[in-house]
Structures are given as C-alpha cells and as structure tokens.
Amino acid sequence: MMATLTPGAALEPITYEITRADLAAYAVASGDHNPIHQDEEIAIAVGLPGVIAHGMYTLALVGRAVAQWTGGAEVVEIGAKFVQPVVVPAEGSARVTVAGTVGERTDAGLLPLSLEVTADGTKVLGAPRAAVRA
C-alpha cells in the first residue's frame, strides 16, 4: 500500500494491535525486561493504570507504518515523546493507529513525515517524527 509521496499528501491511517504476548516477545527481542510491561501488580504498584506497552513498541509501529507508506525507504530519523501510556489488557489487544502527512522536502533532500499516533482516540506520542530518503 505505497502512498504518493508528494508534499501535503495524506498518508492512509494504519491500525495495529498489541497483545501481552507481543510485549513478552518484544521484551526478549529488545532486552527491555522492565516488569511494568509484563506484570499488572508491579505496574499498578508504581502508579500506572495497568500493564503498558514499551514506548519503543509503539515507536516501532511508527517504523512499520513508514515502511508501508514509503515502500521501505531508508529512514534517516525517527523519534517521539511518550506522552500517554498504551494500556495492554490481559485479554484482547490495544489498538494503535498511525496517521500522517508528507512534509516539504528539506534542503538535504529528505522527506519529513508529520505523524499522529493514537490509541482509542488519545494521542500517545508527542511530536512523532520521521524523515526518509525517498
């Protein structure tokens, strides 16, 4: 589903699901075994609403969306602030939607993508940005 990468073009929103099993696999693959991403009791004990996704899991989904929109273009920059937790229920899944718009090409020839990342309509990433060589 490659998008037309002209400045101002809307990038079709893509929704991804995150399950507890995904978080367990991600903990192993990333080395981030923080128990707040696995253990409800510990997450609540430190003041969180429940088990939350790794912020980097959500940012990885941004990476997937960028790859889908750009046909796997080289990513030169990617990042965000983790402003709201993505709570992942014990059963079922959390749903994260990545949407965006193509920005103006930079002097360096890069294409910035301005993004919006939400879970249940709430923005979960602040200032999410990616730039690709495309």
Place this chain on the structure above:
Amino acid sequence: MPIDASLVGRAFPPTQPYPVTSEAVTAFAAAIGAGAPVASVPPTFPIVVTFAALQDFLAAQQVELSRIIHGDQRFRYERPVEVGDELTATLTVTGVRSIGGNDIVSTASEITDAAGSLVCTATATLVHRGAA
C-alpha cells in the same frame, strides 16, 4: 534514590560490541509484527544497543528498572544498520532535572560500528518516578 546531578557531561564506558545477526533482527521484526522476510533492519532496532547502555547506567546508579519510564527516544542515522554490523553504544548524560518528585535524565548515545564510524545517534529521556 535521586539521580546524581553531577553526572551531567559524563560519558559512560562503551557497551560490549553487539553483533547484528539475522536471527536477532528476525526476532525483533517478528515481535513488532513486521513478519518475515525482513527486507531491512527495523529503524528502531538500535534500541537493543541503546538499552544496554541505559541499563548499565541505571545499574551504576542503583536505580530499579520498574521505577523508570521512557520519556522520549529519537534516532538520527548516518547510515542504515545492516546485518553483520557490530555496534557499540557510548552513553553521555546530557541533563538531570527534578520535577514533582521525579528525576528526568537526558542522555545521548553514539552508536558506532566495528570501524568506529558513527552509525546513529540515539537521544533518550528517562523519567525516574519517585516513591509515591
């Protein structure tokens, strides 16, 4: 335990060289649902090396991981990471401030390859939540 503000500006020892294997990349891609075959290394994959540097830092500060929240993360690439790379992260603390009982630690990690060339710069903010 509060984070020591005198750490600002200090560079921590480089992490052990991390070999980027196709197995590790495939496992990472599978965990984020990107599936196989993996055409290129996912752009957030260097968190593996960055996280190792952050963990060394937190262990040195005797900070409990469950009290840490990732505040932000950015990667700026000089070149894409490839299978076969051997990556090392060198973390510098760029800021420590305290807001409402939480310590906010800013870091920058330079990720270099086996030749010592810069592959990517990873900046991260960690929020150390004080005891309630």
